[in-house]
Amino acid sequence: MRGDRRTIGDYLRDHAAARADAVALVFEDRETSFGALDRQVSRVANGLAAMGIGAGSRVAFLGRNCDLYFQFWLGAIRAGAVMVPINWRLAPPEVAFVLGDSRPALLLADPEFLAALETPPACPSLLTTDGEEGQSFEAWRDAQSEADPRTDGGYDDVVLQLYTSGTTGHPKGALLTNRSLLGLRDAVPEDALPVWYRWDADDVALVAMPIFHISGSGWGLWSLQHGAKAIIVRDFDPHQVLDLLVQYRITKLMIVPTALRIICDHPRATQTDFSFLDYICYGGSAIPLDLLRQAIGIFGCGFAQMYGMTETAGTITGLPPEDHDVAGNDRMGSVGLPLPGVEIRIFDGDGRELPRGEVGEIAIRSAANMVGYHNRPDATAETIDADGWLRTGDAGRMDADGYVYLADRIKDMIITGGENVYPAEVENAIFSHPQVHDVAVIGVPDPKWGEAVKAIVVPVEGESPDPASIIAWARARIAAYKAPKSVDFVDALPRNPSGKVLRRVLRNRYR
Template sequence: MGETTALAAETYCDVVREHARVSGDVTAFSFAGEDISFAELDAGADRVASALAALGIGPGDRVAFLGKNHPLYFEAFLGANRIGAVMTPVNWRLAAPEVAYVLGNCCARVVFVGEGFADMLAGIRGDCPLVEQVIGIDAPDYAGTDYRTWRDGFSPSPPAHRVAAQDDALQLYTSGTTGKPKGAVITHGSLLSSRDGAAAGEEMRVWQQPIPGDVTLLAMPCFHISGTGTGIGTMVAGTCSIVLPEYDPTKALDLIENFNISKIFLVPAALQILLNHPRVGEVDFSRLKYVTYGASPIPLELMREAIRVMGCGFVQMYGMTETTGTIVALDPEDHVAEGSVRMRSVGKPLAGVEIKVIDEGGNAVPTGTVGEIATRSDKNMRGYWNNDAATRATIGPDGWLRTGDAGYLDADGYLYIHDRVKNMIISGGENVYPAEVENALYSHPKVADVAVIGVPDDKWGEAVKACVVLKPGEAMTEDEIIAHARTQIAGYKCPKSVDFIPALPRNPSGKILRRELRAPYWAGKDRAVN
């Protein structure tokens, strides 16, 4: 293993090239027993660039990846970027018509397909007339072109192309909880500025600093910014990612214990699954330095359990696809097992990130006042692909991006999230933010998971309903749940009714699909508010 080197560059492509030159023997990715060094990654990407160019792919063209996590996704990503093309990873959990929509919307001409998805792709080819070439990445179920054979048949010297910070690099599709998904276009500058403080002049926090020998477990899906962002982050840092095809708590625990894992990003739902695993008490977490988490709120009781069991540093991250991931973080020193006011926050903005809280007219509101969170930085996306109206509604001419989240800033600059603006419940003229109610209910020892929604009410306009998942073997009544809530929060915020359900519907990033929970109660209504 060689020494990693701190580098300043305009794009991550430049950084990987330099890592390959000065520390080429360092492992960049490890997957299913196969290690890929930075030198091998760099050389493979050059051949991919040559191969794509031979297919007529060039600057601005989109290529897509449909498959579970694989290190060759990052090699293909790097190769496409080197000739100015843009990678679009597709959510493999989508139904076939949804996949066809994404491929058509991004205008992908080449699709890399992973194991298990050849039949789906074959079934929708007729709906994807722009797709010219399909290439299988370690996909024995695909009888067409094999990635490794295809790649190795082309020159190690690709066409010369200078990639700039303002060029498009990545197109990620939003989860599509309302309407059709939108493609967030992320530039090279956004990728580099968002990865571990790598942008020149940024001051990194201690937990962001790359350390030679660090090993990161890449467990979140690469069609999400958490997965792709993790891989880009270790490529920039010059350290290793061990890649899981998909999140598996048993394999995650084995890798943490046996492969010197030092960092891992998990959404709270995945962290909860890990802590509930029967083997978790037997695992040695002593080499784990940091668990970073985000994408949805985390209840205090779950955080306490994680601190007790894992004993490492915890970092809460706040961001979104449109901000290329993390823009605000709560540092390890702000995580205390006994709880604190600051643990209810998501922390303070990262270097170079501006945050303000605004009213409906876009005016900044006073400290401590709830409003919509807006942000401005180099991390913001360029815009939504072929959707100028949505872009204008999200990013103002002054560069401020509306997050759609409701929250407030305290006097020390800590950001507190209440909920998505659209999820706010108005009951009897009072605003109720579901996250606050959910935290209160989750503190009951019998509750495993909970979501709060607004349902129509003839008297109050909307009433608060709790959808509760109990821990195995436990039983509770509606009255017990409501009584417990009254000990935690104001009466008008407490649920008026409770549904006990076996599991909450969630998307792959761990976010609750409130639309599915709300749908039965709003059926037949002209509007989703009352």
């Protein structure tokens, strides 16, 4: 094992000792070296210890992306505590739920989000990122000793509690350990990892995804783990992202296809030389073929699709650059191959493994799996079985070569005339229609078929598509029974704070 079970704290200490002056974090006009970061992290850990915050305690962060978050998180880890980043897009009652469920001993917040807190907030102590309201985090940090307390937890201790998006009911806090966040890269030799998945100290990564998601916290952490430079973006802004890509010669970018399209459509994109960019990794959905063609023409780098979830600490499969074809191919409909160290099976409803090609529930077993849900033993037992298989709730299949294809969330499956239809498959067929900007598919009650497939479409601005043309478009690409029986048009689809379409809301609306 390359990592020899080193924890997150061990990696930081190693880089600070070997490359103290190398830049670790860049945020706006502030650069922090690995040596300075190591000292700041010790100050945070000592400050937490002075407040009685130690092993197993929770601390929380409510704010936009910034370098102070990583200082706070790594300091909490060095104190043996657990970080709880909170989605700042949540409504006050939702923020209150997360605080009440996690019960942090200390909250660090951007002043702009203090109004989202209960009065008083559900935690005994509060710091702010700029000190305008309440005690300044930086002033509190700098008043502490910079001696390393070395009170980190072990490899299997929890260091991050990330809340799931909660499309139904309250969100659940997924418990991630050092092993969850580091284990996949530590468990195999470097040369056994896919090339697009490797990092080294020469990499420069852009942290543009929200840190309350694994795509933000994890991306920043993996950069620090490998001694690379992380450029942190407070909010996604295409103009700023283009500036930073060029200014810092970014080599690795993690993004969702929707944001990638915004960048590609920016007037400056086609006028910029991006030869320094090695890989664009994307997740959340497949990349439309027209966007891939546009992005390859602009960036000329490798593209890799990543599939994972909060409960798997992020990426557990990847579609490598060589499977991205501007002419299109069957494998581009997949989420790729399992990473080394990841086992994937397709289970039926009774937990039996299905043959290759059959659709069932995707189950994952790997070092990256969470250890459970915070204070939710029943939900943990429903998700992870005695043999360590984590049931994802995603329907999918695996082909003969081991590529994984998503169908949809199990709960969103439509049964029409005795046939199973997965909304994502129908949405993918409709999404390529030139007059469709966005689409969601649901099942609605039908006296003949039990359920009928309905598409809810957001048209391209200025377009007025004909429902019959959309149905015909779908029937030309998927089986007739999967195609929508009806199409409605809306201005926007309901989404949760993480951007996921709330099909439950749509089903209630049409039932």
